[in-house]
Amino acid sequence: GDSVIQMQGQVTLSENDFLFINCTYSTTGYPTLFWYVQYSGEGPQLLLQVTTANNKGSSRGFEATYDKGTTSFHLQKTSVQEIDSAVYYCAMRDNSNNRIFFGDGTQLVVKP
């Protein structure tokens, strides 16, 4: 069945460190891939949509890449700040059935 796997449960960094979060997906359909961010006390919100294989999306200093060959997609940021502390989810929509699956989330803690 369809699934999204996000292995990193928690990542702790210092300001200006490099962030890299990886997800893999499995589907028989044609997926649309996303990254969502959830700040404390709020609902998740879209950070990036990754629409084309081997192309990058970018927003707020974050970049997302998608590799169709390895069925993986990544989120990265060159220099994280304390305000980036949040939970980051990868997500996949299978276009054939409109379910949207979320990875388990990565809790990012950025220390000043």
Add this chain to the structure above:
Amino acid sequence: ETAVFQTPNYHVTQVGNEVSFNCKQTLGHDTMYWYKQDSKKLLKIMFSYNNKQLIVNETVPRRFSPQSSDKAHLNLRIKSVEPEDSAVYLCASRKWGANTGQLYFGEGSKLTVL
């Protein structure tokens, strides 16, 4: 700016009681969802409605029942709560068939079952 409104934001109750959560979106979307977020932040889809029709019904206990009066509203009733129902319930909406497929979430309704 919030466009998906959930009430109540918090609810504390005893095992066996009935609880209802309400959700309204003002985005003109036609598809709405309920997700459950547990204490480990895992997000699991529960139900989805498109134009008042149930289109996604994941394996959830029968004490959970969604209700939709129109495409802007989706409520969730829990008939007899259990301790494992303690979680944050997140409502979301989107435009069916849109290329972006972006979900817009409310702030959540946190349920604590004593």
